[in-house]
Amino acid sequence: MKRIEIVSGVWYYGKKILLFLLSLWVLSVAVFYLSRLAPGDPLVSYYGERAERMKPEERAWAREKLGLTAPISVQYVRWLSGALRGEFGISYQYKRDVLEVIGNRLENTLWLGGIGFLLTFLLALLLGVFCAWHQGHLVDRLIGRIGTVVSCIPEFWLSLLLILLFAVTWRILPSSGAYTIGGTGSLWDRLRHLILPLTVVVTGHLWYYASLIRNKLLEESKEEYVLFARAKGLRKRSIFFRHCLPGALPSFLSLMAISLPHMLGGTYLVELVFSYPGLGTLSYESARYQDYNLLMVLCLLSGGVVMLGSFLAQVINERLDPRIRRRTGTADRADRSGRIDRGDLPEGKKEASARKKIGGEANVETKA
Amino acid sequence: MWKQRHKRIQWKKWGFRPVSAAGIAVLLLAVVVTGCFCCELFIPKDPSYFDLAHTSEAPCREFWFGTDTMGRDLFSMVWQGGRISLLIGFLATLLSTGIGILVGTASGLAPEWLDALLMRLTEIFLSIPHLLLIVFLQAMLERATVFSLSLVIGATGWTSIAKVVRTEVMQLRQSDYVLAAKTMGAGFFHILYRHLAPNFLPSILFFIVMDIRSAILAEATLSFMGLGLPLEVVSWGSMLSLSEKAVLTGDWWILLVPGGFLIVTLLGVTEIAVFCRGIPGAKIKHRSRKNDRKRCKNRSLQKGGRIA
Numbered sequence: 001m002k003r004i005e006i007v008s009g010v011w012y013y014g015k016k017i018l019l020f021l022l023s024l025w026v027l028s029v030a031v032f033y034l035s036r037l038a039p040g041d042p043l044v045s046y047y048g049e050r051a052e053r054m055k056p057e058e059r060a061w062a063r064e065k066l067g068l069t070a071p072i073s074v075q076y077v078r079w080l081s082g083a084l085r086g087e088f089g090i091s092y093q094y095k096r097d098v099l100e101v102i103g104n105r106l107e108n109t110l111w112l113g114g115i116g117f118l119l120t121f122l123l124a125l126l127l128g129v130f131c132a133w134h135q136g137h138l139v140d141r142l143i144g145r146i147g148t149v150v151s152c153i154p155e156f157w158l159s160l161l162l163i164l165l166f167a168v169t170w171r172i173l174p175s176s177g178a179y180t181i182g183g184t185g186s187l188w189d190r191l192r193h194l195i196l197p198l199t200v201v202v203t204g205h206l207w208y209y210a211s212l213i214r215n216k217l218l219e220e221s222k223e224e225y226v227l228f229a230r231a232k233g234l235r236k237r238s239i240f241f242r243h244c245l246p247g248a249l250p251s252f253l254s255l256m257a258i259s260l261p262h263m264l265g266g267t268y269l270v271e272l273v274f275s276y277p278g279l280g281t282l283s284y285e286s287a288r289y290q291d292y293n294l295l296m297v298l299c300l301l302s303g304g305v306v307m308l309g310s311f312l313a314q315v316i317n318e319r320l321d322p323r324i325r326r327r328t329g330t331a332d333r334a335d336r337s338g339r340i341d342r343g344d345l346p347e348g349k350k351e352a353s354a355r356k357k358i359g360g361e362a363n364v365e366t367k368a
Numbered sequence: 369m370w371k372q373r374h375k376r377i378q379w380k381k382w383g384f385r386p387v388s389a390a391g392i393a394v395l396l397l398a399v400v401v402t403g404c405f406c407c408e409l410f411i412p413k414d415p416s417y418f419d420l421a422h423t424s425e426a427p428c429r430e431f432w433f434g435t436d437t438m439g440r441d442l443f444s445m446v447w448q449g450g451r452i453s454l455l456i457g458f459l460a461t462l463l464s465t466g467i468g469i470l471v472g473t474a475s476g477l478a479p480e481w482l483d484a485l486l487m488r489l490t491e492i493f494l495s496i497p498h499l500l501l502i503v504f505l506q507a508m509l510e511r512a513t514v515f516s517l518s519l520v521i522g523a524t525g526w527t528s529i530a531k532v533v534r535t536e537v538m539q540l541r542q543s544d545y546v547l548a549a550k551t552m553g554a555g556f557f558h559i560l561y562r563h564l565a566p567n568f569l570p571s572i573l574f575f576i577v578m579d580i581r582s583a584i585l586a587e588a589t590l591s592f593m594g595l596g597l598p599l600e601v602v603s604w605g606s607m608l609s610l611s612e613k614a615v616l617t618g619d620w621w622i623l624l625v626p627g628g629f630l631i632v633t634l635l636g637v638t639e640i641a642v643f644c645r646g647i648p649g650a651k652i653k654h655r656s657r658k659n660d661r662k663r664c665k666n667r668s669l670q671k672g673g674r675i676a
Contacts, residue, residue, distance in 0.1 A: 038507070038508045145389055148635070148638060148639075148642075149631075149635060151638075152581075152631055152634040152635045152638055153631055154585055154588060154589065154627070154630060154631075154634075156589060156592050156608070157608065157623070157627040157630070157631075160608075160611055160612065160615050160623050160627075161623065161624075161627075163615055163616075164615045164618070164620055164623060168615060168616060168617075168618050169618065175616075261497075262497065265497040265500070266497055266499070268497075268499075268500070269499065269589065269593075272593065273612070283500065284500070284503060287500070287503065287504050287507060288503070288507050302496075302497075
């Protein structure tokens with residue numbers, strides 16, 4: 001039995017990995033063709049304004065040099081063979097290897113996006129739990145109202161307001177960049193530059209997730225087992241933290257996994273206003289100015305993160321929530337056997353008990 | 369959680385909340401909308417007149433909200449700009465609702481392979497950050513007019529409506545009247561218009577109003593980034609694009625005035641949306657029915673196994 005489980009486990013994850021690679025491939029083809037078919041001249045991104053004044057022969061030579069004269073399919077095969085070796089070409093704007101350009105900025109984005117992500121979900125959890133605990137009281141209603149108002153504030157407006165207050169009027173925090181130019185680049189310097197962008201990122205998303213977890217907790221509290229626990233005489237604290245919260249947690253964690261790409265990729269408006277050198281502004285520039293190689297790698301990166309997020313969400317859901325695990329296992333077995341109600345028949349009972357030993361109270365679920 | 373459930377259900381059914389908070393927001397929204405559409409009646413100056421003698425003036429008696437960096441009176445600009453922002457919001461939502469209903473109904477009524485295909489398409493749209501998609505499409509269109517912006521914003525915002533419509537249609541297509549209509553030879557659009565739409569419209573009302581909100585926000589963001597309407601065309605977004613430079617010199621009114629109007633509008637629209645969600649008939653989670661069914665079939669013992 002154990003061997004079957006190992007094999008099926010490997011096959012399960014193997015299928016997912018294959019699907020992942022296939023989706024990445026399809027994404028790369030789509031982005032490649034779309035970016036080349038879009039209007040705009042990549043020569044402008046390479047040569048800047050001088051491209052406007054180039055003679056036709058110079059243009060032809062430039063296009064030949066950049067490899068843009070071949071038909072698109074040939075260009076794609078060329079790119080793909082390079083990509084499989086690990087060479088993604090050079091960026092037209094920065095005239096350096098694409099991976100180098102991304103590597104420089106990746107660190108900054110990870111600081112901002114990563115810390116923003118963790119902070120948002122930690123605070124959202126705390127706030128959601130607090131609001132659900134005090135549900136109906138003035139505090140909860142007040143926080144709810146403030147949260148709704150804050151979620152209506154545009155991110156770029158809040159960034160500008162914070163710059164106005166903290167950098168221009170009071171002059172205590174820097175207004176742009178990730179670290180002071182010419183400075184030591186120390187941790188404290190980086191953190192100082194991160195405070196304002198982080199505030200904007202967290203404030204923008206906080207109430208959405210906090211209200212989600214608050215509603216999920218309240219839903220859980222309406223379940224029957226809570227009524228039973230209350231009738232048994234358990235304290236509110238016990239019921240809340242030992243029963244309701246673990247019930248709400250799987251969906252919260254899977255929500256976190258799904259929001260990971262959204263938060264990492266959604267920082268680019270904040271990066272734009274704060275002139276923070278991150279991947280967001282890089283992808284915007286490469287899309288706008290036809291920097292094909294850079295655009296390809298960035299799209300693949302973001303597509304990969306999205307798929308990783310949804311995969312993590314699925315795995316978390318199946319591992320943490322025994323209800324889903326049982327139901328998923330049941331669905332597979334029911335499909336394979338072809339009949340769902342085998343456990344009811346007398347001869348089916350023997351098979352049912354055999355199935356039970358393998359690992360699942362299958363017939364209980366299928367009967368219901 | 370521990371108060372009487374019954375009273376809370378009664379309150380929640382009608383989406384009731386103290387008149388003070390939501391009512392004020394909607395009232396302000398009504399003021400802004402009427403002001404924007406009747407602005408010719410009360411604005412003192414021409415909003416597109418560049419009064420270069422009075423650039424970047426703080427709010428004073430002559431210029432109630434001050435002037436921007438090019439000398440235009442902010443008070444007049446903000447009311448007339450609101451027209452364009454709200455117009456783009458409505459047009460984009462109209463388009464996205466249309467696309468969403470069509471895709472959702474087609475997906476709900478279609479055979480399974482078509483349904484799966486359409487849903488994969490929707491997921492692809494959803495997986496790319498919304499703003500990046502809009503930026504990409506707008507960069508492809510190059511010129512930015514009111515209609516091209518509405519087109520781009522509408523073409524990217526239909527996914528939530530499509531999903532809800534698909535769920536509803538999948539439930540509705542088993543109904544007898546739909547089957548009867550099909551046997552009588554009704555076409556796709558007839559069934560959609562006469563039978564399906566009246567049933568799923570209350571559910572998607574919330575999403576439609578939230579779409580208006582995100583469309584207005586998207587227009588402001590696009591114009592702020594320089595990809596939306598040009599500076600000569602007055603809208604809240606283009607006013608905010610000037611504020612980026614203005615902030616560094618401390619001209620707070622250029623930032624606060626259009627931003628304030630934008631926030632008030634968004635807040636009012638959100639309140640309307642939340643109210644729409646509370647309208648009876650909108651299919652939200654029917655907890656009571658689920659509990660009844662559970663009690664009948666004694667399923668509670670299996671849930672998470674925490675009682676046993």
